[in-house]
Amino acid sequence: MKSSDKSNLQRNNADQFATTQWSLVLAAGNRSHEESNRALEKLCRAYWPPLYAYVRRRVSDVHQAQDLTQAFFERLLEKEYLADADPERGRFRSFLITAFKRFLAKEHGKATAYKRGGGQRTFTVDFEPQDRNWGERQNSLTAQQIYERQWAVTLLDRVMTRLRREMERSGKSQQFHLLKVFIGGSESANYATIAPALGLSESAARMAASRMRRRYRELLRDEIAQTVDSQEDIESEVQQLFATFSE
Amino acid sequence: MVQPNECPTCGRRLPPDAPAGVCPRCLLKAGLSESERGTVDDATLAHNAMHNEDQFDGPATESEMNRQGVSPSVGTEVRYFGEYELLDEIARGGMGVVFRARQTRLNRMVALKMILSGRLATEADVRRFQTEAEAAAQLDHPGIVPVFEVGQHDGHHFYSMALVEGESLAHRIAEGPLALSEAAELVKSVAIAVHHAHEKGVIHRDLKPANILIDRDGQARVTDFGLARQKATESSLTADGQVLGTPGYLSPEQATGSSAQVNEAADVYSLGAVLYAALTGRPPFQADTVVATLKQVAECDPVQPSSINADIDIDLQTIVQKCLEKRPEDRYASAAELAEELDRYLIGVPIHARPVGYSQRLWRWGRRRPLVLALVASVCVAILAIAGLIYQSSTGSVSDDELTPALAGQLVSEAASIRNDDWADIASGSTMPSASSFSNRSLSLILFSLFGKSLDQLGHSNAADDFHYAEPRPKPYQIAQAIWISKEKGYASFIQPEYITDCSVQQEGDTAHGTVSFSVHELYAGRLSYVARRIDGSWIVAELHISGLGVSLQRGGDGDWGPLSRSLDGETPEQQNEPRQVPVP
Incomplete structure (x- = not known):
């Protein structure tokens, strides 16, 4: 690991912000542009679960919910909605749900048209893992709240996966698994019990956790940067997502 | 005990799709910018307090606590206070009693500080206690003992904080003065922590050896923000001029009850007093009564550290004396400046403060005798000039050239x-x-x-x-x-x-x-x-x-x-x- 890695990441965020995925998509608008098409598809493949969670809350039939989700993304990838002048376009998260609500309003009645077998699917995802957890969802939440929360979980899942892979690559798999719980909060008493398992002193374990927390923050910001079109939006995005978990 | 599907940090239910099994709320909280985290901490603490109020299920605690009245204590049998199992009493002070306790829900050991007056607490007591908890909860620094939870149970206000296994500096000093470098090193790290608090707008106001804990790693950790007051929300807690603090380590401005003047400089003074005590084994001022001590603090110069402990060198003595200046503006401008100065001392480069020489003592003497001030001043100038020359020629300074x-x-x-x-x-x-x-x-x-x-x-x-x-x-x-x-x-x-x-x-x-x-x-x-x-x-x-x-x-x-x-x-x-x-x- 080079000391310059971190500063490179920071530099990239600052100077090359225009090249993050969502800003690239926005820049291309509804024109077909190879790189932006790829970026949009990447974003859709990453962030379809929140939309699916949203529609699951609104539509009782699972298959219909799945069909609607797939149909929406197919349309989106054909860039049907990107030309819309929309004040919410600054963030992919807001854009997605706004476009989806419009889509539902217009298309819900024609849902049968999307039933499977109706044509070749161009956007396919595995709904099973999402459905597996569905029963646990609190029905007291609105569809919008479910969308926001699922968005946060999806985002965090990507961040944690990146962090885990990074640490695995540098032989710190065990550190990741034992210290990950301390990213969200450090409780000094527990380092003492965990440190021996890592072959570290208590304070070294605390420092490892601190380093991990710092890297997590960088990755979180980098991941959010992909879905917003200005650097300024990153901090407020973290705040808004955090707010969705406040009761 | 922590339930498998419960976040060990915030106690909330973990969703089945928690990222990598970690609570998404806590992850996002950790992702907030530093300033945002600070404001959230308060909200979270408040939430926890309320959350726990709902969950109080300690067996037979309330009547027991009531019977104890204003002074809860722990005997041989296990007592519960809400979700806390009280194990033994660690300390007792003017306002509170501190227990070693186990937080049963999270199965972690904590120090639980409870206001002594319990239900009988006056409004002022309650406010002071809350101020303490609020101030401490804002601070997040390895040199400061973190506050986990603040709340109220059955009329008793309390907060829980990290349990520091170790001993207090007071205990250490009781065994004798510390080695010079050890004392300097320790006060330096405390100064860094205190500076952090100052940056957050929190003044400790009662820094003393008993409030500095040394954990098993030898790390000094400041605790008991019992008298801390947030600068931004000037409260009237001490508007009546009531003296709060421990006399021997209080700044002159606190000793004279000029509460309006108490700021960061008061903590810088107390840091100097702590350093004094670490080096000599006693506070700068001590008398038979509180009033007599306060009078000394306000009016007298302390006995020179080197006359108590001959090992103390001129640089360290100079640093101590600069902290203990009567006028706040004559002290180090900040705790950070003190830390930097101690650092210079520790690495052996010249310190910035000049020794309190005969010149200065004469000048102080002259302040009290204005008629001879002019004569004395000219003598001072001469002595200072000569002393400066000698000092410079006797100490090498490290080159400031760029590293090549x-x-x-x-x-x-x-x-x-x-x-x-x-x-x-x-x-x-x-x-x-x-x-x-x-x-x-x-x-x-x-x-x-x-x-x-x-x-x-x-x-x-x-x-x-x-x-x-x-x-x-x-x-x-x-x-x-x-x-x-x-x-x-x-x-x-x-x-x-x-x-x-x-x-x-x-x-x-x-x-x-x-x-x-x-x-x-x-x-x-x-x-x-x-x-x-x-x-x-x-x-x-x-x-x-x-x-x-x-x-x-x-x-x-x-x-x-x-x-x-x-x-x-x-x-x-x-x-x-x-x-x-x-x-x-």
């Missing part, structure tokens, strides 16, 4: 001239090495200053358990890596800026002779010699230094490594044969 390969080469060459014997006094004893510990003073000075220089390029914010550093300012060269190699012990200590920015040190190889811990504070302050030490507090830095020294350079941030290293004993240990390490021509 030539200078680094010179360093490494000098390293080779050190004989192993020179390290022996440090290797054998438990004395913390400082510049004066080394026979080869010039090398240690340059080494320290180099690292000081390297670290100087890294700004830092006191972000508690996490450290953020600003991007290094561009300089022609910075140290990329320094390695201390002990062939005999079979391991090397690597210190690299990339780790320093994260405040850690990587240690590789066999550590058979004992666990080594690395002190965060000292690291970002740049004290190489304090980097490694045993858990039991004895310093082993010299052992790390025995066989080899490697210094790598990085030029201007373009990633160009210029390695320089030298084996001290002529045999290059294997660790030195890394690609970046080549012998100095």
Whole structure:
């Protein structure tokens, strides 16, 4: 690991912000542009679960919910909605749900048209893992709240996966698994019990956790940067997502 | 106990799709910017307090607590207070009693501080207690004992905080004065923590040895913000001029009840008083009664530390005296400035404060006798001028030149001239090495200053358990890596800026002779010699230094490594044969 890695990441965020995925998509608008098409598809493949969670809350039939989700993304990838002048376009998260609500309003009645077998699917995802957890969802939440929360979980899942892979690559798999719980909060008493398992002193374990927390923050910001079109939006995005978990 | 589907940090239910099994709310909270986290902490604490109110299920606690009335205590049988199992009483003070307790829901040991007056607390007591908890909850720093929860149960206000296993500085001092460097080092780390609090708008106002805990790693941690007041929300708690604090360590402005004037400078004074006590074994002022002590604090000069402990040198005495100045504006401008000054003392470079010489004492005397002031002043000028000349000629100062390969080469060459014997006094004893510990003073000075220089390029914010550093300012060269190699012990200590920015040190190889811990504070302050030490507090830095020294350079941030290293004993240990390490021509 080079000391310059971190500063490179920071530099990239600052100077090359225009090249993050969502800003690239926005820049291309509804024109077909190879790189932006790829970026949009990447974003859709990453962030379809929140939309699916949203529609699951609104539509009782699972298959219909799945069909609607797939149909929406197919349309989106054909860039049907990107030309819309929309004040919410600054963030992919807001854009997605706004476009989806419009889509539902217009298309819900024609849902049968999307039933499977109706044509070749161009956007396919595995709904099973999402459905597996569905029963646990609190029905007291609105569809919008479910969308926001699922968005946060999806985002965090990507961040944690990146962090885990990074640490695995540098032989710190065990550190990741034992210290990950301390990213969200450090409780000094527990380092003492965990440190021996890592072959570290208590304070070294605390420092490892601190380093991990710092890297997590960088990755979180980098991941959010992909879905917003200005650097300024990153901090407020973290705040808004955090707010969705406040009761 | 923590339920498997419950977040151990916030106690909320974990969703089945929690990212990597970690609570998404806590992850997002950790992702907030530092300032945002601060405001959230309060809300979270409040939430926890309410949350726990709903969950109180401690058996027979309330009637027991009621029977105890205003002074809850713990006997042989186990008592519960809400979800806390009270184990024993740790301390009792003017306002509260502190228990060692187990938080049953999270199965963690905490220190639980409860207001003594319980249901009978006056509104002012309650407000003071809440202020304390609020102030402490805002602070997130390794040198400050963190507050976990603040709440109220059955009329008793309480808060829980980390349980620090160790002893208080008061206890340590009771056994006798500390070694000079140990005292300086300790107060330095406390000053850094206090400065963090000041940056958050919190003044401690009751710094004293009993409020400084030393944990098992030897890290000093400030606790009991019992009298802390947030600057932003000026409260009237002390509007009546009521004196709060411990007389011997109180600042003159607190002793005279001028509450409007109490600011950061009061804490700087108390830090000086703590240093005084650590060096001499007694507070700067002590008399038979509180009133008499306060009178001394306000009017008298303290007995010179060196007349109590002859080992105390002029620099340290000067630092203490500058802290204990009666007028706040004559003290160090901030706790950080004090920390930096102690740092200079520790590494052996000239301190900035000038000794309180005869001139100054005469001037003070003259202040009380204005008629002879003019005559005395002229004498002062003459004495100061001469003293300054002598002082400058007797102390070398480290060059402020930019670090160049030539200078680094010179360093490494000098390293080779050190004989192993020179390290022996440090290797054998438990004395913390400082510049004066080394026979080869010039090398240690340059080494320290180099690292000081390297670290100087890294700004830092006191972000508690996490450290953020600003991007290094561009300089022609910075140290990329320094390695201390002990062939005999079979391991090397690597210190690299990339780790320093994260405040850690990587240690590789066999550590058979004992666990080594690395002190965060000292690291970002740049004290190489304090980097490694045993858990039991004895310093082993010299052992790390025995066989080899490697210094790598990085030029201007373009990633160009210029390695320089030298084996001290002529045999290059294997660790030195890394690609970046080549012998100095």
